[in-house]
Amino acid sequence: MSALAGDPDASPVRVLVADDDADIRDLVEFKLTQAGYAVEAVADGIGAWEAFAANPPQLAVLDVMMPGLSGIDVLRKIRESEFASVPVLLLSAKSRDSDVDTGFEVGADDYVIKPFSPRELLHRVNGMLARAR
């Protein structure tokens, strides 16, 4: 399922990707762009919040451990904002149950642990957006 599926005239769904790891950032941006999403990629938490506040996306993929603001901090700000309903997927190497619990408690809609399958990530993004519509 692509971001444009079903409506070729619709503008692409916008996704914010925030990860300080250039490999992951580029990879996720490429994967989602290939699927038809319009991706804005940033390298830190402060940039993520600024990008979100300036032009709220339809979905955000946030790394948890980022300089400046962590993904959890950004998520908390999102949930306190007027765009609190935007789906957020946390992508993290932090794999302990308590880490995952914290992510969901703060309001994540999904939590993907690294190492991850890019294909599975795309399916999860597609599913979250389908449920949000």
Place this chain on the structure above:
Amino acid sequence: MVVIGGALVVGATVAVLGACVLLVLLVVAVRARRQLRQRRDEMLLSPLRPPLITVAAGEDDDGTAVHTLRRAAGDSRTVLDRNIVGLLTKIRGVPAEQLVGVLEKHGAVHAAARELTSRSTVRRARAAQVLGLARAGDTVPLLVRALDDEAVEVRNSAAYALGLIGDAAAAGPVLSAIGHPERGLPAATAAETLQSMGVGISEVLRAGLHDAHPRTRMVAAHLSGERSFTRGLPDLRHLLDHDADVTVRETCAAAIGRLGRAEDVEVLARHTGQDEPLSLRRACTTALGELGDPAAVPALAGLLVDPDPRLAELAATALLGLGPRGREALVAHEDGPAVRSARLMASLQRASA
């Protein structure tokens, strides 16, 4: 005399300042060298980065990108292989398998197997990591040998690699490595490695419960509970009763609590008496709750007035989790600090859930 003293002070000051300047220059030189190397690596990788990201994203439908990566040569290949190893810690699935194929084509996996005997600790540790990330199952014997390496970094890296490969045949050596007198494997590392090895390790864990080293017995007991290996239950009960090491006994109590049989209520309850070490009494009290069997209610109810307030609180918490019979047992002690504290903790947990 004053002149000589003054000259000495000036000389010492000049020497200290000179040393400081040299140190600053050294730091600057090292940083500059690192930056130059980083820039050089980025330049070498730059033409290969688009195909690398294409393969890593699983978007190389026609195989063009992987073909480009396989043809990389010279210094570019070295830098590419280093980046592939980095990526393998972050992605899994078909893209990861394709990238391992590139490493194999470049001879990087064979090279890593050779590097396990390098004189450099860093090279040996990195080589073990590469073999694990490449899931190089044929190198398990080499990695098992590396569990006995003189450097703990290499031993840890070899254990990590064996966990990634997941071959249960290595479970015995990993468990034995914990108790090595000088070159022991940290218990947490060994436990994490064994966790990745599937159900084929149950007999190894059972044997580990009889190991001479207490840390090995502790890890074997912990994992028996974590992985629900019920065949080890008779051994766990025996160790709870008789082991010389109290930490092993506590771990056995926790494992028995997780594996949960009604007949273990009595086994655990007899170690909550005041003649037992306090840490063991507390572990057995928690385990009685973990069993989840209402048959534990009388034993736990008797602990609500224990002189140790923490143990009384643990008993109250356990009773709260045992359904109507457990909560009924709390009624007579409702005003006691143990029950109040347990109820407060439970409500806080519910609120944060």
